[in-house]
Amino acid sequence: xxxxxxxxxxxxxxxxxxxxxxxxxxxxxxxxxxxxxxxxxxxxxxxxxxxxxxxxxxxxxxxxxxxxxxxxxxxxxxxxxxxxxxxxxxxxxxxxxxxxxx
Amino acid sequence: xxxxxxxxxxxxxxxxxxxxxxxxxxxxxxxxxxxxxxxxxxxxxxxxxxxxxxxxxxxxxxxxxxxxxxxxxxxxxxxxxxxxxxxxxxxxxxxxxxxxxxxx
Numbered sequence: 001x002x003x004x005x006x007x008x009x010x011x012x013x014x015x016x017x018x019x020x021x022x023x024x025x026x027x028x029x030x031x032x033x034x035x036x037x038x039x040x041x042x043x044x045x046x047x048x049x050x051x052x053x054x055x056x057x058x059x060x061x062x063x064x065x066x067x068x069x070x071x072x073x074x075x076x077x078x079x080x081x082x083x084x085x086x087x088x089x090x091x092x093x094x095x096x097x098x099x100x101x102x
Numbered sequence: 103x104x105x106x107x108x109x110x111x112x113x114x115x116x117x118x119x120x121x122x123x124x125x126x127x128x129x130x131x132x133x134x135x136x137x138x139x140x141x142x143x144x145x146x147x148x149x150x151x152x153x154x155x156x157x158x159x160x161x162x163x164x165x166x167x168x169x170x171x172x173x174x175x176x177x178x179x180x181x182x183x184x185x186x187x188x189x190x191x192x193x194x195x196x197x198x199x200x201x202x203x204x205x206x
Contacts, residue, residue: 035139036137036139037138037139038134038135038137038138041130041133041134041137042130042134044130046126046127047126047162048122048123048124048126049123051119051122051123051162051165052119052120052122052123054116054119054167054168054170054183055112055115055116055119055170056170
C-alpha cells in the first residue's frame with residue numbers, strides 16, 4: 001500500500017517537474033491549483049482590426065469627379081424645387097413650428 | 103449614399119466598430135486588472151470604475167454584423183457579410199465563387 005502511494009508521489013513529482021520546466025522554457029503561465037486568473041483575459045488575441053474592416057470602402061467616394069457630379073446633381077435638384085417654390089422652409093416656419101407658435 | 107434608412111444604421115455601426123477598435127487595448131487591460139484576484143480590493147474597484155467610464159459604444163458587444171448590401175441585422179452570414187436574401191440572389195446569379203446549390 002505504501003509502496004504504491006510512494007510510487008504515485010514520485011510520478012506526480014516527476015510530472016510537476018516536467019510541466020514547470022516546459023513553462024520555464026516556453027514562457028507559459030502556470031496555474032496548477034486552477035484559481036481565477038487575469039491571464040485568461042490577457043491571452044486572447046486582438047480582434048479590433050478585423051471588426052473595423054467589415055464594411056467595404058465605397059470607391060465612388062474616392063473619385064473626385066464622381067463626387068463633384070453627385071454634389072452638382074443634388075444642388076441642381078434643390079434649385080429646381082426652389083424655383084417651383086417647393087424648397088425647404090426657413091427655420092421656425094415649418095409645419096410643426098407653425099402649430100407650436102399658433 | 104446615406105439616403106436610405108438602412109444606410110444610417112450602417113453608419114452608426116461603423117462608428118461603433120471604429121470606437122471598439124480604438125479602445126480595445128485599454129478595455130482589455132482595465133478588465134484584466136479589475137478581475138485579478140491578487141490585487142487589493144480598492145485597486146480592483148478603481149479599475150472597475152475606469153472600465154465603466156469608457157464610452158459605451160466602444161464595446162464589442164454593441165457591434166452588429168449588418169448586411170453590407172441592405173443593412174439587414176438578422177440572418178447575416180459572416181463568411182459573405184450579406185443577409186440570406188442577398189446571398190440567395192448573388193449565389194443564384196453565379197456571383198459567389200464556388201457556391202452552388204447542394205443536392206446529394
